[in-house]
Amino acid sequence: MEKRTDRPDQPLNERRQYYDAENRPVGRDNRGEGRRENRGDRDNAKPRYQQRPAADRSIDMLFGLRPILEALHAGRTLDKIFLLRGTKNSVTQEINELARERTIPISLVPIEKLNDLTRKNHQGAVAFVSPIDYAPxxxxxxxxxxxxxxxxxxxxxxxxxxxxxxxxxxxxxxxxxxxxxxxxxxxxxxxxxxxxxxxxxxxxxxxxxxxxxxxxxxxxxxxxxxxxxxxxxxxxxxxxxxxxxxxxxxxxxxxxxxxxxxxxxxxxxxxxxxxxxxxxxxxxxxxxxxxxxxxxxxxxxxxx
Structure with a gap:
């Protein structure tokens, strides 16, 4: 079969034409701008975090007032306890008393600090479990x-x-x-x-x-x-x-x-x-x- 010879020659340096979301021709280097502009509204609607919460280390952390209180009663060695600032009830009072007896530091922090520590539902209380037992x-x-x-x-x-x-x-x-x-x-x-x-x-x-x-x-x-x-x-x-x-x-x-x-x-x-x-x-x-x-x-x- 003979090849067609009447087909016009295409230049070797021809570039593909790109179009944006509005079907307007754009240059090769700017072809993503339309997509970025369309995403702008969605991106602005999402909350921006300067620093994402670190990955949870469930083995080293406890969440919630009751679990932390039970850990203290069980004699587990806690490295530090973080409590939501302004929370006052019988459970937090008992946690403070037990922690003071065992020289466990407690920090009263805002909700943002607790959210930075974990993505889980901490209920206003996070504690780090020590991998060692402290000695007197x-x-x-x-x-x-x-x-x-x-x-x-x-x-x-x-x-x-x-x-x-x-x-x-x-x-x-x-x-x-x-x-x-x-x-x-x-x-x-x-x-x-x-x-x-x-x-x-x-x-x-x-x-x-x-x-x-x-x-x-x-x-x-x-x-x-x-x-x-x-x-x-x-x-x-x-x-x-x-x-x-x-x-x-x-x-x-x-x-x-x-x-x-x-x-x-x-x-x-x-x-x-x-x-x-x-x-x-x-x-x-x-x-x-x-x-x-x-x-x-x-x-x-x-x-x-």
Missing amino acids: LDSILAGLFEEGKTPLLLILDRITDVRNFGSIARNAECMGANAIVVPSRGAAQINGDALKTSAGALNLIPVCRESNLKDTITFLQQSGVQIVACTEKAEASLEAESVDLTGPVAVLMGSEEDGISPEYLKLADYKVRIPMAGQISSLNVSVASGIMLFEVLRQRLRKA
Whole structure:
């Protein structure tokens, strides 16, 4: 069969013509504008969120006043409780009382905060379940002395980064620390990320949650434990061995933002700084804690 030769030749660079919703010709680069304009009304009708609620972590969270109250009565360890601001009834009162007894922090928040925490029907109450059980500091200290051991504790003042906390826990367990002390407010939440970063150390080393670090420091001092604060503002340098770390010691580390609180620094028995030779004058708190705990271990091993 012969091919038709009377068909007009088409230019190789011919472009397809596009049309918008009103059947008007548009350029190739603008062909989506009509569709976007038509969607505009629908989009404006939908609520806009600057930040979508995070995916639910049902295993780590409880929802509703009754479930949270039952969890408290059952002795479950809760990391933090969020209650809708302005809610006052017998259930919320009982939750507040039980949480205060167990040093569980409670935050009264607006409805937007609860909606950011979960997409579920929270009914004005959300609680984070801790993956670990907190230990009483006085029992741990008494047990160490009864066993003839020399206490080595790590006090963390407002360490808020979860991964920093996990790394610090790993350092503490590797260097032989007996417990980590954290405040009930302003501390990193112990969750799956913290457990993962700690490489399982948080399942081994006790964590003590205290409502008042000032009273805790005083209690430790009265129990014969010296408080050694690690701060770049100290005159004594760690390598000079001006502080004997072979006895009962609690190493105090400050927050990532502004270091140790001034009121705790005043209470410390000793203040030391880590020597540095570089141009950057500060260390990550997890690294600094590892150096401090290693120096304690080094002095004790040498003495032994």
